[in-house]
Amino acid sequence: VNPAQHAALRLDRATGYRFAAGAASIPLGLGEFSMVARHYPIVFAAGPVPAPVALVGINDLGNLFIGPDGAWRTDAYVPAYVRAYPFLFVEDPARNTTYVAMDETAACLATSQGAALFEDGQPTAALSEAVQFCSTMRDNLTAAAALGTALDTAGLLQEEEATVNFTAGGSTRVRGFKVIRPDRLDQVSDETFLDWRRRGWLGAIYAHLHSAGSWARLIDLAA
Numbered sequence: 001v002n003p004a005q006h007a008a009l010r011l012d013r014a015t016g017y018r019f020a021a022g023a024a025s026i027p028l029g030l031g032e033f034s035m036v037a038r039h040y041p042i043v044f045a046a047g048p049v050p051a052p053v054a055l056v057g058i059n060d061l062g063n064l065f066i067g068p069d070g071a072w073r074t075d076a077y078v079p080a081y082v083r084a085y086p087f088l089f090v091e092d093p094a095r096n097t098t099y100v101a102m103d104e105t106a107a108c109l110a111t112s113q114g115a116a117l118f119e120d121g122q123p124t125a126a127l128s129e130a131v132q133f134c135s136t137m138r139d140n141l142t143a144a145a146a147l148g149t150a151l152d153t154a155g156l157l158q159e160e161e162a163t164v165n166f167t168a169g170g171s172t173r174v175r176g177f178k179v180i181r182p183d184r185l186d187q188v189s190d191e192t193f194l195d196w197r198r199r200g201w202l203g204a205i206y207a208h209l210h211s212a213g214s215w216a217r218l219i220d221l222a223a
Contacts, residue, residue, distance in 0.1 A: 001087070001100045001127070003118045011126055012114030015107040016070030017063075017078070019085060024057035026079045029140025030147060033204040037211035039076045041218060043177035046159050050148035050178055051141075052208070054079055055218060058164060059172055064221040080137045087134045100131050147201050154192065156184045162215070166223045180208055 020026070025043075028036055033052075036042055040054040056063045065073045072078050086106035090099045102109070115126035123131070151157050157178040165171045185205070188196075196202055 001102050001117070001131075003121045006102075006104075007118050007121070008111045009109050009117050010111060010114035011117060011130065012108050012110060014114075017066050017072050017082060018070035019103075019106065020063055020082050021066045021070070022062045024059065024062065025053040025055050027081045027141055028052045028054055028144055029080055029137055030143035030200070030204055031140050032077075032080060033144075033207035033211075035077050036079065037207040037214065039214060039217070040211065041214045042208045042211040043160075043179055044148050044151070044157055046176045046178050049145060050152045050157055051145045052148055052204075053177075055174075055177075058174055058218065058222045061222055064218065080133070080140065084130075084134045084137045087130050089134060089138050100134070144204070147199075147204060150196070150201075151180060151205075152178070154188065156180050156188070158184075164219055164222065166219070179212075180205065182209060 028042065028051075033042060036054045040056055042052055042054055044050040044052050056065050058064070065076050067073070072082075086103040086109060088101055090101045091097075092099065108114070116124050117127040118124060148157075158181050159178050161177075162174040163171055164174060193202075196205070
């Protein structure tokens with residue numbers, strides 16, 4: 001993001017969330033667990049990095065919390081990863097530098113309406129706030145990934161699959177995610193448990209366990 005290329009661009013958040021309509025899961029930051037657990041199941045990715053995500057859809061049904069008008073359901077929390085769009089941080093390890101990048105094709109970026117990104121070649125308050133929010137989100141994502149890695153290393157995560165039976169008939173399976181085994185959590189040493197408490201991870205761990213109750217609403221929306 002720089003004034004030479006983007007001096008005329010404006011940010012209009014009123015365009016909605018259509019860009020996330022195809023997403024069935026959203027990456028989570030560590031500070032979001034307690035809020036997210038009230039609305040979505042929290043699971044961990046089954047890949048090499050067991051990062052936590054919020055399930056907002058089931059398989060190819062896409063995001064069940066976004067309506068045809070692009071609006072997110074007003075009774076559900078919008079994850080920070082979505083609210084940060086179209087901005088993100090891009091790391092350049094070779095130069096040991098971090099850049100603020102953006103999706104120039106985003107519907108919320110235009111030249112006709114919205115808050116200006118630059119004035120007289122300098123970032124406006126709107127851009128500065130967006131970048132600060134993105135920075136906080138990145139730190140939270142990093143912390144959440146560290147939690148997932150620690151849980152996996154300690155043997156607490158187990159790959160699962162869920163069979164979803166629809167009331168109107170038919171069913172589908174959701175695969176490719178891990179969850180904490182409560183019985184394994186009980187076996188964690190006192191030393192490790194205290195270390196996780198110092199890191200501020202216990203609230204997130206229990207929020208993940210409690211979020212299992214949010215599967216019901218996800219299934220209702222899919223039905």
